[in-house]
Amino acid sequence: MKIYADNAATTKISRTAVEAMLPYIEEFYGNPSSLYSFGQKAKEALETARASIAECIGAQPREIIFTSGGSEADNQAILSAAAIGKKSGKMHIISDQIEHHAVLHTLKKLEKEGFSVTYLPVGTDGIVKVEDLRAAIHEDTCLVTVMYANNEIGTIQPINEIGKICREKKIIFHTDAVQAVGHIPVNVVDESIDMLSASAHKFHGPKGVGFLYARKGIRLTNLIEGGAQERGRRAGTENVPGIVAMAAAFVESVGHIEENAKRAAALRDRLIAGLSEIPHSALNGDAVKRLPSNVNFCFEGIEGESLLLLLDDKGICASSGSACTSGSLDPSHVLLAIGRVHDVAHGSLRLTLGDDATEEEVDYIIRSVKEVVEYLRGFSPVWRDLCAGKGNFIL
Numbered sequence: 001m002k003i004y005a006d007n008a009a010t011t012k013i014s015r016t017a018v019e020a021m022l023p024y025i026e027e028f029y030g031n032p033s034s035l036y037s038f039g040q041k042a043k044e045a046l047e048t049a050r051a052s053i054a055e056c057i058g059a060q061p062r063e064i065i066f067t068s069g070g071s072e073a074d075n076q077a078i079l080s081a082a083a084i085g086k087k088s089g090k091m092h093i094i095s096d097q098i099e100h101h102a103v104l105h106t107l108k109k110l111e112k113e114g115f116s117v118t119y120l121p122v123g124t125d126g127i128v129k130v131e132d133l134r135a136a137i138h139e140d141t142c143l144v145t146v147m148y149a150n151n152e153i154g155t156i157q158p159i160n161e162i163g164k165i166c167r168e169k170k171i172i173f174h175t176d177a178v179q180a181v182g183h184i185p186v187n188v189v190d191e192s193i194d195m196l197s198a199s200a201h202k203f204h205g206p207k208g209v210g211f212l213y214a215r216k217g218i219r220l221t222n223l224i225e226g227g228a229q230e231r232g233r234r235a236g237t238e239n240v241p242g243i244v245a246m247a248a249a250f251v252e253s254v255g256h257i258e259e260n261a262k263r264a265a266a267l268r269d270r271l272i273a274g275l276s277e278i279p280h281s282a283l284n285g286d287a288v289k290r291l292p293s294n295v296n297f298c299f300e301g302i303e304g305e306s307l308l309l310l311l312d313d314k315g316i317c318a319s320s321g322s323a324c325t326s327g328s329l330d331p332s333h334v335l336l337a338i339g340r341v342h343d344v345a346h347g348s349l350r351l352t353l354g355d356d357a358t359e360e361e362v363d364y365i366i367r368s369v370k371e372v373v374e375y376l377r378g379f380s381p382v383w384r385d386l387c388a389g390k391g392n393f394i395l
């Protein structure tokens, strides 16, 4: 069996998206900035894509700018809000400890430039407390950036409440919604979101393309200088096939969002129930306020990497920590933030199911993880000591 259970890292491009992009690769390859009608055909496709994407999140087409993905959108959103803040002497930013590195590293850069950043803690449930946010706000706060849903543990933040507070205090609110859009309903107007980042390859679009929503009136700083594309906010000839495919994938995902989420959540809960039977294991993140396809566990006495390799032998693609941090020996900052100690955080496993996952596949994953965990524990001196009563189990 071959099971792809790493949809938080990337998703398979959908047939609809592939078919939407092909004509813009093979036939209508004109430059959207050209005046002749052949180029204008590409331009029209861009504007149609912009309008459909805007509609999916309740925005206006002018409020959508195309980027190379989620990381670029995060960088541009944060640097823009920082530039706006700096103009009026407001140099304090609020974020949290479990953000994606595209946000965290941008904030680190701003700290070096004199900004101060408050990183809100999260509870053991992986969720920011709204009271903490309220308490962290000063007169000089120019930006709140809190992700919609976490890429490792899938927890969903109280975006609506955060948005309301920021609107009331006239602070720009940005959310990295890369894991959320296309999977759970998101509406920038209802949720008082000023800026939002998204990436096509997380919702069955192609890689290397995404978008930034910035509410009308928010002046964007451009990261890439050059031509006047995207109304001067992002230079470079647009990735027309990618953008067209992103819009097609987004419309398709949003069109099936309720049924997909319901189906995925049932499988997720089946998987959680099965893995919970493994002794000395624990689910990471809130069991309810989490993405419909995300399962993340810690198994005591296990190395995440060995677990992944043995699961790979059984045809299961999974992840431990985030794809960006694997290869480094540091345990995930997200697992540490929810209070997992280093040793336990190292034994983590993230399984993110696809829209086409089945009960048989979930049951196969449960059987395989049980087998592999038992096998690895059999080799572990630490585990043997714990079983012999030397030291205490943490989980």
Ligand SMILES: *Cc1c(COP(=O)(O)O)cnc(C)c1O
Pocket (backbone or CB within 6 Å): 008, 009, 068, 069, 070, 071, 072, 074, 100, 102, 147, 149, 150, 151, 176, 177, 178, 179, 199, 200, 202, 208, 209, 210
């Ligand atoms: C994947 C991801 C990103 C980065 O998106 P890219 O398009 O790969 O640059 C940013 N934030 C979150 C939460 C993500 O999951």
